Amino acid sequence: MAVEAPERPTPSPRDRSRGARGRERPGGGFELWSWLYMRISGLVLLVLAVGHVLIMHVLDDGVERVNFGFVAARWQSPFWRTWDWALLVLALIHGINGLRIIVQDYVRWPGVRFAVDMAFFVIGFALFVLGTVVVFTFDPSQWPGTV
């Protein structure tokens, strides 16, 4: 007589503990702050990045309408300058940290890993400086009649 097969395979001990404790998270230190940062910044970016993409690329003719005059008019408002700067900073750190986590998975040799991480960090820092200077020093009155 055939033994009736169980409807589902018995979960392995690992699966069962996962069900009880949830997904693995870092135990502490820098990695835990990194873990927390990705989630909190992710939540803020849900508004800042998705909002930015919808406003600039989808609604109201999208990027077709974007030109120097559009940016000049938009950045008359401190609200949009703050939005864009916050988006810049949060997204850069979120993205560079994400790249660091991916590099951990695919670059196994410590020297190369450090070099790749540093390269992304330097690019990120340079773009942070460039973006910050542009957002806060842009002054369209240098080009009269464009706004």
Add this chain to the structure above:
Amino acid sequence: MAKRKSDVGTLYKGSPGQWSWLLHRITGVAVILFLFAHVVDTAVVGWGPEAYNRVVGVYHNWVVQLLELGLVFAVLYHAINGVKIMIFDFWPSSARHMKGIALASTIIFVLCMIPITIIMGNTILESAGVF
């Protein structure tokens, strides 16, 4: 010494989670690479209207607009899947409804992409000269 197969890991064959994990990773890399370029192209606004308008003129090309649709796809997928990850991480008991939550997040994503694809698709077809 050669690594044993178990040291480097095997293909994970558990659930659709492996595909959302992969897509989360790919869309994340795509967005940060675009951001690198985008900070630079926006910075050109500091060099005046002539320079900036020439740079953003790139976006009138239909191939670039197709990539732009890909960008919106990437940002939106990464955002919605990110919320799903946070639900599992902050409310571990929600893992019991993993399949349902994963399905719901996919449906929300697809529902958002339908009007977006229609709106951006119209612009792309116009730029490509289809109509």
